[in-house]
Amino acid sequence: MRFGKIIFIVLLLSCIGISVFAVDRFPRPEFDSGHVLPKITTPGARADVMGYVDIALLIVALALASYLSLKARSRRGLRLLGIFSLLYFGFFRKGCICSVGAVQNIMLALFDSHYAIPLGGLAFFVLPLVFALFFGRAFCAGVCPLGAIQDVVVLKPIRIPRPLGLLLGTIPYVYLGVAVLFAATGVGFIICRFDPFVAFFRFGGSFAMLVFGGLLLAAGIFVARPYCRFLCPYGVLLGWLSRFSKFSVTTTPDDCIQCRLCENACPFDAIDEPTPETAPEPRAKGIRRLAITLMVMPICILLGGWIGGRLNLPLSYYDLRVQTAARIQQEEEGTATGQTFETEHFRNTGELTNNLLRESADRQNKLQLGGWILGGFIGLVFCSRFLGLSVRRTSKDYGPNSATCLSCGRCFLSCPKEHERLKKLRGGGGAS
């Protein structure tokens, strides 16, 4: 009897073709046997208190990394801290949320009034930056799980030519710019999606990302921490701030004796050499180049902005909803036949087509404005790079560049003065 009813309903539905909703087609049973209905189980999400534990651990790890890199000058301590961070923030916490991606949550919260950022996201974004402002990139030294997983595979670092390194070093700026644009316009979080190591932390992920991560790690044996140096968008912010940090890591615990033993100690090419005695290029030539660069700069920025603004349409297609909207519009206009997976299922939702179209058009418009800013920003980055390379800086000693130094402590033991210090420490019995 029930069977006939179903067939009837099937026929009815196929006749009117109305999409269906939860409705009482069948009466709820009344059990004579006193059967008790089971309950839906709802295993809870991670308790909020664990979020505070994360923040506390982050603070402790940052403080420890600062202490180990500036005061204790212990490479071994930093390495152990890195392994702890890799295990906790990486494998245990499955890499989410991390400071590297948190910048996107900040941008989304700034521009989308419907999104409120959890306390953890804000703390993970802000705390490493504050530490960078005072103690250098302690976060990179032993707190970031992405850095830590690469740090353990730095086995046979080779030196890549500095001009190439500097050029590759501009990629993070572009990456940061695009990530901020996408996050601010609500298109998506690309830093998270293209995080090469998070798939390892979760023991699962898309095949392509696992391969990408594996290749980066394999390359990382020779090219030390390639993600940190040539991709990491958060590193840009950390670099900006650590440039002005109150305390910076030094290779030598004392005055530099110009022994040049630390010259190759840094696998990240972050040790600056003293300016040689050789005569600089003619002053007039330098000034002329500076003047030309300054004149060309606005043109570069405008050109970048002009192209960036026009990139809004291709960029908007990263958002599957925009792609769906564009396709639906083609279908409605009759310029495309048939339906794609997305348009077919979108039509099942019963959502107004124009809602989707309006939302997508709005997103494209936002991307246009954002694209202008992004393009201009990239133009500015390249010009400033060029400008920075045109100015001859004078430094007398060997020492880490406070912007690019990852505070890993590898150079400490290359300095003869450090050995002296350690000897004194051991002999003198704990002078501070």
Next chain:
Amino acid sequence: MSEANTKKPSRRDFNRGLMRGAGLLAIVGVTAGMGRRMRKDNTVWQLDPDKCVQCGRCATECVLNPSAVKCVHAYDICGYCDLCAGYHQPSAKVTDTAAENQLCPTAAIKRTYIEDPYYEYAIEESLCVGCGKCVKGCGAFGNGSLFLQVRHDRCVNCNDCSIARACPANAFRRVSAEQPYILKGQSGEARA
């Protein structure tokens, strides 16, 4: 170690201090600006069963394998039918548990006889892959008591949920970690 740093402050040091102040100000500014936009509770991802169109992507797009999305059953709106459109193949002629009559590709639904003519259907979560085939059947021909949910004992709560990105119905959203489910049935009615 600080001997080198205790020399008289040069102009360079002064500039660095100034920039540091500016950096601090920027960080404080961002933090303060976030103050209004901040929430104390954490957020997790959940899918709204009312928006879900059972496209099947929950099973394939999750970073986990098998997916963190599973079918759950709101028993209180289930009709306990003998022929269940969520359990049986549309073409099934016999209402039994044989493989050729079952809809679920992983046999994750357990059918139990309660009393004439009622049968109870329960989801074996370790087998469920979240494909939503049963949800579609139950929604189209039954009471709609089967529906998909992100199970938070499995979900790793990615910052950028890859199913949310691919969902054609825009059914995923961030919800409070304190109320991490959007349920149907009595427990769901209580929320509204």
Next chain:
Amino acid sequence: MTRDANQNSDMHRFLALSASGVAGVSGLFVLITLVLTVATHVWLQRIDPLNNALLVDMQARFANDSGNEQLKDDIRRLDLIVRKEFFEGQAQVNSGGMLLAVGVAVFIAALGLLIQLRRKAPLPGPRGEPDAVNARARLFTMTGGVILLLLGAAAVFLSNARKVRELESGGMVVDQRVPYELPSREEIFRNWPAFRGPHANGRAADRDPPLYWSGPENKGILWKVKVPRKGHSSPVIWGARIFLTGGDDEMREVYCFSAETGALLWTVPEKAALTALRAPEEAGEEAGWAAPSCATDGNVVVATFGTGNVVAMSMEGKPLWAKHIGIPDNHYGHSSSLIIYDKIVLVQFDDRKDPRLLALDVQTGELLWEEVRDTISWSSPIIIEHEGKAQVVLTDSESVAAYSVESGEELWREDCMSGEMGPSAAYANGIVFACNDNAVAVGIKLTTGEDGTVGAEILWVWEEDLPDTASPVATDKYVYLAHSSGYMTCLDVKDGKEAWIKEFPDGFYGSPVLVNDRIYALDLDGVMQIFSTGESFKSLGESPLGEACQTTPAFINDRIYIRGEMHLYCIVGTK
């Protein structure tokens, strides 16, 4: 412990040897595990029970050939194999990943140790030339920048990404338009096309509704039907059809009942016309999902809900168009009813965030004009025809204002209100009346300047206890205010002086209606208080419905239609 001493010791040699051994073994292990895991992964994709081609094919064949026992057995066997291999394969991939992680860790540790042991003392090379390096770096940077620029330009010109635009049809199916015939003024006034009747003014003429009935005794009730879903919207009637809305968290619907028999003729769900499912989390508790009444002009029925969707359908219940205006940010819930005038649907969308008055084309839903408003309200628009021009008059929590129906231009405005505005305006003989609890009641006289511009001036103000929900109704002589506390106040339209005040046993949410020379006021308990419009209060009847009521009744010919909490009634009365 210098490195030289270290390198020569036996310990050192032993360490180096074992490290290279461990590295070699673990490296081999990693390689084998990697290959196996990847192979299993690829194979898993292929046997996936969700899309196993063979199984799907066999199921399809079995559906047409259900007697085939052989096929049945094959399906059972294959099903088991596929599922078993799927889950075992998954377990293998997962444990393979774990093994890989351990293997890689051991490999790296051993290799690290080996390299550490073989490390030589650093030897400084020749000094670099910073100027030369900088010059090359400048060249690299410039080249990189140019390449990036070219890549960007190529992406711009090669991409076939489209600019998305809204469809002019509003996302509806265009050919669903119905034949349209503009109703005459006479037709409008014979029917009950909106909340509070023709022009939403609470006045009806040429009708002879009954005075006596009793719901509890089932006397004078022609029929009574249950309305499927709840709602505070009032009945709207055209010809022999009654239109109502109802809704809950699950579904919002428009109903059409037969005025003759009470039979439910059709139901159109809100989402039927491609309507957005996007909705607020919950409806305001006071208003519910379906507080706004619908409106009709004899061709199209338009309804709106607490979801911010406006949906239109034909008189036969065929969905025509739908429009999402925005999720109302409204703490009691959206409750403003619709009205149609001359092919224009007017939507008073006064929410907290983005208050607006919208004019939509009744046939297409196209937005004709939109006026930004200042503040929230729960009242509904009324139409007045003054000096041959139609105005739509709105009340809100700050003001009473009128707009041109044609263009949306603000014609006049009096900032005389405060509080949370529930009552709509009323109009009689050149005077607009408005009132609100904790504010004032006002009479506003419409004026016309020498150049023909329309204006208004406040005639009088009356400050006493006032209604917060029910709208006023006016004759040419008196205006009647029905309080939710049960008071009924009658004021003189010329000077606002009170003519009389009467206290009834129950309060009024539904608005009083003027029919010929009688006022019908339905109280919260469902009792209709009927009195004459004379100088002093004179009761003409007091008829109970037997069901609580928050709606405004509709009057057609000699019948009254009332929506109670649960039911819709048709009242013919007893002699």
